[in-house]
Amino acid sequence: MSSQEKIFKVIHHALNLIEFENDWDFFDEFVVCNKSHSGQREFLQKSVHRENCLHPGNGWGKTAVLAKKHIKSILKHFLDCDKYKTLNAAITQDQAQLMQDEIVSLCQSSPMLKGWLLKAVVKFPQAKIRYSNGAITEFKTTKKKGESIEGKEYGYISVDEIALELYLEFVRDKIILPRLRAWKDSQCDYAATPKGFTAWYRICKEIGRVGGYVRGGSAFENTFIDHELLKYQIKGKPQEYVDQVIHGKFLDTSSMMFASRVDKLFNDSLEFCDVKKGHRYIEGWDLARGKKKNADLTVGFRIDISYRPFSICKMWAFQLPWTEKERDNINVDSGCEVEKSSIEREIRKAQAESGARVLVDSTGIGDTLWGMLSDIADPVDFRGGNKDRILDHCQAVIDSGILHSPFVQELADQMTLYQLPDTNLETDYLMALVVACSALPVLRPRIVKMIDVDVFRR
DSSP, X not given: OOHHHHHHHHHHHHHHHHHHHOOOHHIIIIISOOOOOHHHHHHHHHOOSSEEXXXXXXXXXXXXXHHHHHHHHHHHTGGGGGGOEEEEEESSHHHHHHHHHHHHHHHHHOTTTTTTSEEEEEOSSSOEEEETTSOEEEEEEOHHHHGGGTTOOOSEEEEESXXXXXXXXXXXXXXXXXXXXXXXXXXXXXXXXXXXXXXHHHHHHHHHHTTOEEEOOOGGGOTTSOHHHHHXXXXXXXXXXXXXXXXXXXXXXXXXXXXXXXXXXXXXXOOOOOOOTTOOEEEEEEOOSOSSTTSOOEEEXXXXXXXXXXXXXXXXXXXXXXXXXXXXXXXXXXTSOOOXXXXXXXXXXHHHHHOOEEEEEOSTTHHHHHHHHTTTEEEEXXXXXXXXXXXXHHHHHHHHTOEEBOOOHHHHHHHHHOOSSOTTSOOHHHHHHHHHHTTSOOOOOOOOOOOOTHHHHO
């Protein structure tokens, strides 16, 4: 018996154990060579229905467990060759392709699969994995109500990190379910960390009512991550944050300042774009508060204010030295990684490109950097009572409908969790938006006074 025949025999045995005994342990240990923790194993064993939902906290291992189901489905239908396809969809293309990376990693790290299962891994123009038998896994976005998904049949579909997909119910009913008609064992698994009582919450309840398997789970179930580091990361965080982000619980976020405004701000038909001649812009910047690699980011947004509604057309997020002088000093030390830019340079470069009005968070350390940029930038100071006023203004801008944005996962996540006091919360994307919005007018409804015509008759 050849080595390839031995591999196929092991795979066949593993698939039979899953099919007839619902036992994934052999598949984990001898096919993908990647063990599941108890929560993942439970999901693999019980997610046997047409639709299943997984809503654990960050770090639980959603992507890994769904990647295993893709690989199992491809192997089970290996003789279907190029007729068989699987799909991973997500709210953004970048998020969708994280599953591609996970599948490739599992296949390449497995002695059983490495060297023969994957034929081609394509990133552009359409992300896909082509297998040695001609089967394909595609990676697509749910943008524009899932129009890129229409028209094909899939044997397995995973829909990953779609808690903030505004049209999730439409995508499920009109796009996803009709794609599952070709194979009797076809399935769709939905997975996302909760973001309040959104459409994702309603989908979980609906799938549970019709008999699908629905499971949450805490990041602490994952025995393969450092629990002490996890405890350190959540130390001092609000309980609502811990319950939702770490323990995967659905919470009422209606009292949080920006959670209900996510669907008002984002428009998935918009794309980031370059500067256009004759257009007017505003650029707002939130500055990193630390120099370490694990510090927050410097984030900037460019808003096109040429026409209403205004639109966010570019975003920056990076970790760099604050000033050119600091960058030069760092580069003097030959033992350090050479820094090629600075926050100061990036802000100046962006403004030179667009001619925008620039606003910079001048609170704390930002005051020093603003002083160096005062020739092109205006300060936004959050100290004292200013913070409440500036936050209220940003809410009013969004509520008025004069500002729209392409979907930005990090900004959406921070909007759903933001509350005061915001100590220990990640706020860099949201505060950059708040800074930029401070220069936008809030449209007030026009009040029309009714004139009593009898006054003129007297």
